[in-house]
Amino acid sequence: MDLSVGIKISDWLKSSVTVRDALNQAMDEELERDERVFLMGEEVAQYDGAYKVSRGLWKKYGDKRIIDTPISEMGFAGIAVGSAMAGLRPICEFMTFNFSMQAIDQVINSAAKTYYMSAGLQSVPIVFRGPNGASAGVAAQHSQCFAAWYAHCPGLKVVSPWNSEDARGLLKAAIRDDNPVVFLENELMYGVPFEMSEESNSKDFVIPIGKAKIERQGTHVTLVSHSRYVGHCLDAAAVLAKEGIECEVINLRTIRPMDVDTIEGSVMKTNHLVTVEGGWPQFGVGAEICAKIMEGPAFNYLDAPVTRVTGVDIPMPYAKILEDNSVPQIKDIIFSVKKTLNV
């Protein structure tokens, strides 16, 4: 219905929510919905979360459901996994995924593989979440992207939201999923507001894990990305559109299981593919997409080899000029699209 001034009521109903608040609301709703759900991690309770993602939850739910842990990643990740084996539905927060390396044995050997090893006798409904990948000025030990490492392993689901709607729907889906889910957030996105659709208001709004979303329709080239770089792709697409190049931008949303069908369908339409990620190139998400495309029907539709746009193959430096040039910039995406299209 249109008002005479040309503003749709539906526009009024849309609200703008930051990624942080979307994650917070999703956890709040799931904690309320199912008393087996609880959150544990460093500073999640009384500090309101290192990045304030869990703000207000401890005040509302108390010590039993929001648990501050000591700095013992391997120990508390194991405790979280054990509690999932015994009937609870934990959300285990890593302050950043860099610290998950201390606990990676519990994620892989205790969580991911158990349902298979037990032939279905023992499931592990757990979510491991936290910020992943580059931040700003935190240098090498605090900037690694773990998408490729975790997505390598059968038994895990690996999810990487971009915007607030992704964050809300995918986190709810992850918490309701009976499997171990690695939920890769992005610290630089926490404060970014996005408009939310009306349907996302529902407390049962979930985004299916394993399904990518076409954020922008296009005809000349397919851009595939996840997390923060989806935004970079859309920005690049806007610039390229002015030159008459129409990019189709796919937001993976889930790294494992990856929605190859959506990528293939798009490539069979556009005949060109560029992948964009923040992580390192070798053995990365883009490398996997290249391999999958070659093995499927879309290969014969390619008019050029697939191009990967990735982080630079170095540990992350500190100085701003160095850091800025260690991750994909919009101009890198534009350049790569043009090279791929040979224009």
Added chain:
Amino acid sequence: MRSALSFLSNALSRISGSAGAQTVSELLIDLSEYASLMTPSELTEAPPTCAASLVSPAVASQPLAEFNAQVTFDLKPCELYLLETGPAHTTQLTRKEGLQLYQTMQTLRRLELKADQLYKQKVVRGFCHLYDGQEACAAGIEAAISRSDHVITAYRAHGFTYTRGVSLKQIFTELTGRRGGVAKGKGGSMHMYAPHFYGGNGIVGAQVPLGAGIALACQYQGNQQVCVTLYGDGAANQGQVFEAFNMASLWKLPVIFVCENNRYGMGTPVERSAASTSYYTRGHFIPGIRVDGMDVLCVREATRFAADHCRAEKGPILMELQTYRYHGHSMSDPGISYRSREEILEVRSKSDPISLLRERMLSNNMASAEEFKEVDTMIRREVEEAAQFSCSDPEPPLSELCDHIYSNEPPMEVRGTHPWSKLRSIS
């Protein structure tokens, strides 16, 4: 030499006798047992004189009035750490309980010896870590908790797998990797599961935080259950164990940490791996008990004490069970390069948990030697049947290769070894 001859004659008369399930396979087991030094008492056993009947040990054929229905035993006091009082110094054992404990331990013993045999026949592959010698730990702990409590252990797991309710058939068939195995052949020796039994864990020490987590779930759900979390003297030096100690203590989780100290972490004796071998004190701020792990009644009484402690919401407690394994670390370790045959023989002759219990019951007139033999015979038959089944059960179908990746999911495609191999996975 005399004992060797009497052993051979016993074995031969058992083969030709009418009693029980004595097969060539049983003879081979007995021979292999002898080769790794049997206890003298077993060597001088007289062959059964009567035809065996399959009698449940709880309902033996002799009139009950002949025996003592219940006897009180003195127990070796436990060393205590951060505790004013410890487990009781005496325990009451009924005839029925005694026979049940005996049956459990003897079943575990025969299970492991049969697994040894199957491994040497190459129908069991990979890792096989045997528990013989440590039977009193599993049997004693299980006798003091209930099935609604929880147990998690490391890879030397066959004992608890059985006491937690998995049948011999399902255990052997998992070892031989067939479709009837408890994990359908997907897990093997180290990955067997049952309700409230979380394996079977291959990564040393990882099970300790898991066990604390299971205890957290018990506390969270308010169900008064406890989690018995076992680890060895080798795992006792893992960092994550101390992380689990800290959190369990902070949050007063109802977890009984049990260190099964069998003196050797693979090939390394405890003195060479631990700055402190007083494992029952290594919980620092967690109260501890050091228990004779070869005496099933000691283990039972100590576990009762520990479970009471946890259920009273006093937080975690640590039990060190001093025990011994007759086999090497695994089937690829003969177990005699880092310890002497004399040491093994000495433990077998002086501290064998099964012999200790049997002699206690015999000398207190709680049961007859014949009854024990009937139990032995019945167990041998059960083990033999289960093992035979495990060798004849078919292997898992290849169509199930990719099943059980995810729980509660619609069927999905899994990539095989090459792009044209598209396999199916169901939950």
